[in-house]
Amino acid sequence: MSPSVGPVTLMELTSGVYAFKALAMATELDVFTELSNGGRTTTTTFADRHRIALRPAELLLTACTALGLLRRDAEGFYSNTQMSEEYLVRGRPYYFGDWVMVVDRHEYPAYLKLADSLRGNHPATWDVELQESLFDPAVAEYFWEGMYSLSANTARLLADAFDFRAINRLLDVGGGGAAFGIELCRRYFDLQVTVFDLPFVCDLTRPRIARAGLEGRIGLAGGDFFADTLPTGHDALLLSNILHDWDEADVLRIIRVCADAIPPGGRLLICESFVADDKAGPPLAALMSFNMLVETWGRNYTAAEYSTWLSEAGLHPEGVTAFEGPGANGVLIARKP
Numbered sequence: 001m002s003p004s005v006g007p008v009t010l011m012e013l014t015s016g017v018y019a020f021k022a023l024a025m026a027t028e029l030d031v032f033t034e035l036s037n038g039g040r041t042t043t044t045t046f047a048d049r050h051r052i053a054l055r056p057a058e059l060l061l062t063a064c065t066a067l068g069l070l071r072r073d074a075e076g077f078y079s080n081t082q083m084s085e086e087y088l089v090r091g092r093p094y095y096f097g098d099w100v101m102v103v104d105r106h107e108y109p110a111y112l113k114l115a116d117s118l119r120g121n122h123p124a125t126w127d128v129e130l131q132e133s134l135f136d137p138a139v140a141e142y143f144w145e146g147m148y149s150l151s152a153n154t155a156r157l158l159a160d161a162f163d164f165r166a167i168n169r170l171l172d173v174g175g176g177g178a179a180f181g182i183e184l185c186r187r188y189f190d191l192q193v194t195v196f197d198l199p200f201v202c203d204l205t206r207p208r209i210a211r212a213g214l215e216g217r218i219g220l221a222g223g224d225f226f227a228d229t230l231p232t233g234h235d236a237l238l239l240s241n242i243l244h245d246w247d248e249a250d251v252l253r254i255i256r257v258c259a260d261a262i263p264p265g266g267r268l269l270i271c272e273s274f275v276a277d278d279k280a281g282p283p284l285a286a287l288m289s290f291n292m293l294v295e296t297w298g299r300n301y302t303a304a305e306y307s308t309w310l311s312e313a314g315l316h317p318e319g320v321t322a323f324e325g326p327g328a329n330g331v332l333i334a335r336k337p
């Protein structure tokens with residue numbers, strides 16, 4: 001008896017690893033920057049430039065073309081597509097390549113130890129005996145650059161989804177990298193932001209704020225949200241991709257610490273990839289949640305779960321405004337009575 005569905009979907013899922021590695025290899029070689037602003041290359045020129053044989057050059061260029069990262073014209077010249085021109089050219093404001101490199105350097109090797117994570121219920125991207133958490137100077141060289149790359153693209157959508165004119169001073173809790181602070185300040189001219197993060201992360205983030213020319217509007221406050229009280233004087237607090245890093249008990253602890261720092265009438269904004277309440281998707285949220293297996297002891301929670309914890313902390317959940325960002329699919333707003 002023939003199967004009632006074809007197996008190609010399974011082959012496509014299996015090929016996800018090939019697709020990712022083609023993107024990562026091309027990003028590492030900086031192919032898209034090389035082809036920016038109307039640049040073109042043949043396979044031969046590309047092979048010569050990167051000192052590789054014709055066969056691997058052709059395989060990589062063909063894979064990138066099939067994936068919509070490059071286009072090939074009738075004469076055999078390769079050039080950037082709009083997506084690679086906008087997001088994969090180094091130095092562009094929404095450059096995504098640093099996130100690709102985090103997945104390649106930091107997460108991809110951990111998947112070789114996935115079974116250990118699954119059986120032992122512990123992360124694999126860092127040594128739990130040697131580090132207190134993922135957020136360690138050991139990954140300082142690339143992790144927050146990668147977060148910026150992912151989050152600048154998400155912050156742009158949050159800026160559309162929520163009207164920050166209602167807010168004067170925003171505390172971005174765990175806002176290291178300052179992607180949200182920078183993007184929101186660029187869009188909302190009266191907004192002042194304080195980024196609260198671990199002291200060494202504040203040091204890493206300072207130069208980026210200076211490069212954006214926003215030292216006058218984005219302040220940094222070093223501290224630990226498990227040990228310190230949060231700075232006060234802000235009418236809203238943002239938690240972006242923080243809570244999925246922690247288990248349920250720690251999520252509630254962080255929400256309570258935030259609730260204490262919010263003045264009456266103030267708001268808490270939780271920006272995350274929410275898993276649907278029926279836990280059937282959506283794929284990006286479910287897969288980021290799965291990825292928390294190798295990264296942390298957290299998972300991506302549902303809006304219903306958050307609403308329960310927010311209520312327990314004395315905040316009134318007001319629902320999720322959905323959007324489609326790479327690092328979040330919505331923002332859950334809660335108000336302190």
Ligand SMILES: C[S@@+](CC[C@H](N)C(=O)[O-])C[C@H]1O[C@@H](n2cnc3c(N)ncnc32)[C@H](O)[C@@H]1O
Binds near residue numbers: 148180
């Ligand atoms: C996944 S990153 C999210 C960064 C940023 N909110 C964004 O969305 O781009 C988590 C952040 O939480 C910060 N963090 C982790 N533990 C912390 C703690 N105990 N106190 C303060 N910040 C912490 C990390 O340093 C890191 O910047």
